[in-house]
Structure formats: structure tokens, C-alpha cells
Amino acid sequence: MGNITDKQITLDSRYLRMAQIWAENSYCRRRQVGALIVKDKMIISDGYNGTPVGFENICEDDDDHTKAYVLHAEANAITKVAQSNNSSLDATLYVTTSPCIECSKLIIQAGIKRVVFGEYYRMTDGVQLLCRAGIECIHLVQNGDTFTPHIISRDE
Ligand SMILES: [Zn+2]
Numbered sequence: 001m002g003n004i005t006d007k008q009i010t011l012d013s014r015y016l017r018m019a020q021i022w023a024e025n026s027y028c029r030r031r032q033v034g035a036l037i038v039k040d041k042m043i044i045s046d047g048y049n050g051t052p053v054g055f056e057n058i059c060e061d062d063d064d065h066t067k068a069y070v071l072h073a074e075a076n077a078i079t080k081v082a083q084s085n086n087s088s089l090d091a092t093l094y095v096t097t098s099p100c101i102e103c104s105k106l107i108i109q110a111g112i113k114r115v116v117f118g119e120y121y122r123m124t125d126g127v128q129l130l131c132r133a134g135i136e137c138i139h140l141v142q143n144g145d146t147f148t149p150h151i152i153s154r155d156e
Pocket of ligand 1: 072073074099100101102103104
């Protein structure tokens with residue numbers, strides 16, 4: 001993978017910051033995650049982790065475990081595109097936490113070509129799967145107001 005231009009880093013960091021703000025919509029207590037899908041410099045979808053439409057806005061069960069039917073931010077953003085007239089083909093996904101393996105499968109099948117994420121999820125098998133599928137994965141490391149891109153290579 002090539003280098004990222006300064007202009008692209010600026011755009012990427014702004015969209016990631018927007019995804020961080022969008023995560024505040026989540027009513028999940030354990031972790032709030034936000035995602036945006038951008039294509040041709042337009043935001044075509046957004047998502048945050050939560051229960052499906054029509055379910056109560058509570059993500060955790062009585063033991064404070066996340067309910068099995070909670071959708072991750074990426075899954076909500078991708079399925080929102082499915083209801084629209086847009087296409088996620090060749091789009092970029094911005095997500096505040098690196099995708100899990102289940103969301104990574106959806107990202108691959110949705111034709112998304114770039115994934116930019118903030119912090120690392122505890123499991124990294126999702127990112128590894130994306131790399132195997134040839135999707136460009138960028139970890140934007142935040143230090144105060146400064147973002148530094150780290151392009152993930154296949155063998156990480
Ligand atoms: Zn996920």
C-alpha cells in the first residue's frame with residue numbers, strides 16, 4: 001500500500017472525529033462505537049451500536065453482558081445502506097473501534113475498499129481478515145488533536 005497524502009490524513013481524521021461524535025448516540029453502557037460510510041466525499045450512511053429497530057434501548061442484560069442481538073456500529077451503517085438507494089461499493093468506512101470478525105465479513109461483502117479506525121478492539125482477527133481480503137486498513141493513532149496514520153500490513 002502506498003503513502004497517504006497530508007490532505008487525505010486531514011480528511012480521514014475529520015471523518016473519524018465525526019464518527020467519535022456519532023458514537024455518543026449509542027445508549028450502550030459498556031462501549032459506544034460510531035461509524036460512517038463515505039463515498040465520493042459524501043457521507044452515505046452512519047451507525048452506532050445498539051439494538052434493532054423496535055427493541056428497547058437497552059444493550060445490556062441483568063448481568064451487564066451485552067445482549068446477543070445488539071448490532072455493532074458497522075453492521076448498522078452497512079444495513080442502512082441496504083435500505084437506501086446508495087451503494088457501499090468502493091466506499092470508505094470510518095469506525096471508532098477496529099471491526100470485529102463478524103463485521104469484517106459484512107465489510108468485505110459490502111464492497112468497502114478502505115477502513116479507517118481509531119482504537120484497537122481487544123481482538124484483531126477482524127482487521128487481519130480485512131487485510132487478507134485486500135482492503136486497505138488504516139489505524140489513525142490519536143494524540144491530543146493530532147492523528148498519525150498507521151497502515152496495517154497483512155502480517156500484523
Ligand atoms: Zn462488529
